Amino acid sequence: MGPIGGKSKLKEAAVGFALGAVGGCILGATEDPVDKIVSVMTTSGSLKPVMDEVRAVGALGLGTLIGATALTTAMTSVIAGVILAAVVASMFVAMRSCTGSHEHSVGLWASAGFAGAIGTTLSGASFGIVVELIVKNYGMVGLLWALSFFTVLKPPLRFVFKVLWKQGEICCTPGSEVRSREREHIEITDWQQRQRVTLQIEQRILSLEKGGSTSGIEGRTMWATQQKEREELERRKLENEEAEMAQRSIQDWINTVMVKHVDFLAFSGIPMAIVAIVTSGFGLFGYGGHQSVFLVLLALVGLLGYFLLKSSDFKFWMLVGCMGMFAIFVIGMLTLHAGQVVVTTAVKMRAAGRNLSREQISTAMNYQSSLEAVKTAFFGAKLCQLGLGATVGGALVRRSAGDVKVIAGAASVAGSLLAGLEVLAPALGDGGTAGALLGVVGATGVSVGATAATAGRWSSWPGTLGTIGGLLIGALGMGKWHIVNIGLQLPVAYVFAMINPF
Template identity: 75%
Template sequence: MGFALGAVGGCILGATEDPVDKILSVMTSSGPLKPVMAEVRAVGALGLGTLMGFTALTTSVTSVIAGVILAALTASVFVALKSCNVSYKNSFGLWVSAGIAGTLGTTLSGATFGRATEWIVKNYGMVGVLGVLSLFTALKPPLHVLFEVCWNCRETCFNVSSEVRSRERKQIENTEWQQRKRATVKIEKSILSIEKGGDTRGMDDRTKWITEQREREEIERRKTENEEAEMEERSIQDWINTVVVKYVEFLAFSGIPMTAVAIVTSAFGLFGYGNHQSVFLVLLVLVSGIAYFLLKSTDFKFWMLVGCMGMFATFLIAMLTLHAGQEVVASAMRMRKAGRNQSRETISTQMNYQSSLEAVNAAFFAAKLCQLGLGATVGGTLVRRAAGEVKVIVGAALVTGVLLAGMEALSPVLGDAGTAGAMLGVVGAAGVSVGATLASAARWSSQPGTLGTIGGVIIGALGMGKWHMVNIGLQLPVAYMFAMLNPF
């Protein structure tokens, strides 16, 4: 059983490798790469790497949170409108509706952000993207407060369930009162009959007493079911509220560290210091200072951890972008020693190309890891919530498979950037299945179950991923780490 579940989660992760590689190869072709190459001259290699990482991670986080909020809203409506006699924890419709809504929300928002980013880059460059995302980062905290107010007010719109429960509670109380009244009348008649010395054989009619006993038991059963359903509804609504509050808080504040790093690095690049080693030192000090301040916080929260991870990922992308350009210079120096000189224009063009190529590749891979990790967080949380390992793993895998099949038909409509954003959303859906699988592996009471599940994930991912050992080898530890996180 563990191996089968692991194979399902691993296979759906491996199935995303080839489509992601195809869209990445399209994005790194000469045409789409030209606007990015122009930005290297404006902000330098460090600035370009920071901006690419900042853009990719911010859009990925936003699309995932959009999916989570849509899924939570759908689940909340489902619970509010559902009959009180249904167990929400075991309700198939609840998890299916929430899962489909969340996946579609993530995928469609990813496609929208991809198209919007492409349009901004073509018309205003990466500096325009920096301005838009910086404004978005500044607006997120007040929007976070506004969203919480609107979310808390939604209960007035979803009061159908409480009205149904109130009517049923009154009906049960009325039935119980009538049953007690009938019993009281019978007792009074029996007492009067005894006092008058009448015949009391009518009281010994067992059929009547059995019928009344069944009525009392039925009333007690209905009352118990109504109370349990009400408690279960309140429990799942409270959990949905916790999820939404935490993830909206994560969206509102996790991008602040990356925004600070991107603004400082881009400012140096705009003044012509984008390739200087001094900028690297300033960037390193800035990243270390922000990370130290956040990690030393007494009230440490989920957004602080992931915000630091995103900031370090942005820093790493900037380093890889700078290193790619320096490799071109080192290669030109070796060629010069061998007697083959290159013009300065040729070296500069190659530097810009390699830096742009590395920035796009690294940013896209970081965004993929971000989507996978956040999806794994959702999957792991659902398993720990006892939503059902099989339902979460297989359901997320089926939805991901359907989206992968639909990407071929939708790619002409979405365009390259839109398809890339939608594909990252698909990776997030696959991350839900993988995270649920890895979380279930830790819940096995026996070692063979744990090893079988992990073995199924690895074999399935490598087999379906055409043995991309480096990519899969980096993604699985990230998925496991996020699946084990408890953001609540």
């Protein structure tokens, strides 16, 4: 018994390490492309439209505005992918007429996962292109108006989505109709069989009353045939009922996912938008560099966070909305701090006898603030994409979609998208490539989240430790040992993978 148990634990550790390595390697593979696009976005030429607008909204307003835009874009692209995946999965379930469980269907999860990854990547690329065009042509004021309009537009879109979803459920029911016809056919066959048995019994009774006789062998053969027909009919009835229950179960789960994510889309960006609008508004009225703006921002974040977290009906969008709001608060503070560092450096240089003009100091402040705003906002959006993807991956593993299928499938799709972006990058431009890369990070998060959820499902510690070890080694090895970046990403992915928003 001991050796067998030892072999089992060793096998769990080996399988866990392999699964962890798959999730970790695809996470590490995103590091280099993301670093490249951030380097392109933070060149002086690309930063010029942002630098020109620092005076308009102030450093704090710039940080919160770019941070809110980046996180809103990341959240929206992930939700777009989830909605597309839910639509494809629902159509798959509705159209499929064969029996069996949908939960373990490779076709269902593969088609939904591929659609979700493509939807997230395409929507991310589209948002990236739009944001880039707005900043270049209309500056931060245009971005502020676009963010405000989009935030106001999302709650009505929630109502439209739900109406369309209900209509789609009504229209796409051929699978249910097939099973309904199968059930009616079984009932008719059952009734006919009962009638036939009743008629045979009546005929035998009449024959006996008339003094006739029946062959024992013939009777036993007839009864055996009828018993087989009866068992076959019961088997078909049981299979049809199980298939109907499986279809209802997975469809109800898809409906729940759809409703929760549409609510998330509608409301999660509101706290971030409010903070960005208030701080940018102070900047537009000439108070961007005043200390009172910081106090107002701190009070606003505290009040919004308090009322959301104290809600008696606490929802997933409230949690992520609070996290996003605190994230843009940090981005805004880092942006402000970057400009203040320039002033401190200028004071030290003046004390050393090297005087800088006011214009040089102002230019350096604008550059450092813009650089910090773009870099931290993009990293925050990356963490957001990874976390939301991990939420989906963890939920799929808990739904028994198959840990190997989810981990390997999401990693394969993310790897294919990364390779495709290498070819499409010139056509997409900087903004489109950045948005598409964030979409790929969302697909990567599904694999990493599924890996994290799998680590906690092993029956022994060796399996768990092997999975975690594979995840760490794969991420660090493929990520060129970017310990700080990956060290921040993995805990975020783990926390979101353990959250059950449904």
